[in-house]
Amino acid sequence: MRVGQWLQPRYPGSDVFEKDFSQVDFSGLDIYCPGCKQPLRLSRRSPNGKLAGWCKRCNRGVCA
Numbered sequence: 001m002r003v004g005q006w007l008q009p010r011y012p013g014s015d016v017f018e019k020d021f022s023q024v025d026f027s028g029l030d031i032y033c034p035g036c037k038q039p040l041r042l043s044r045r046s047p048n049g050k051l052a053g054w055c056k057r058c059n060r061g062v063c064a
Contacts, residue, residue, distance in 0.1 A: 004053075024044060029051060
């Protein structure tokens with residue numbers, strides 16, 4: 001697995017993140033969070049096709 005990147009712009013909370021990345025993708029990528037290095041699954045997809053996930057420990061959005 002590789003280390004992900006912080007999602008820009010920074011989302012203030014997971015509720016706004018889930019609104020922008022509304023589609024759930026069960027075949028997402030497994031990566032490491034760039035902050036805490038915890039394994040994370042990118043299981044959310046934006047309307048333009050970008051994959052992202054939410055690190056609960058760091059409370060930030062992460063992308064590949």
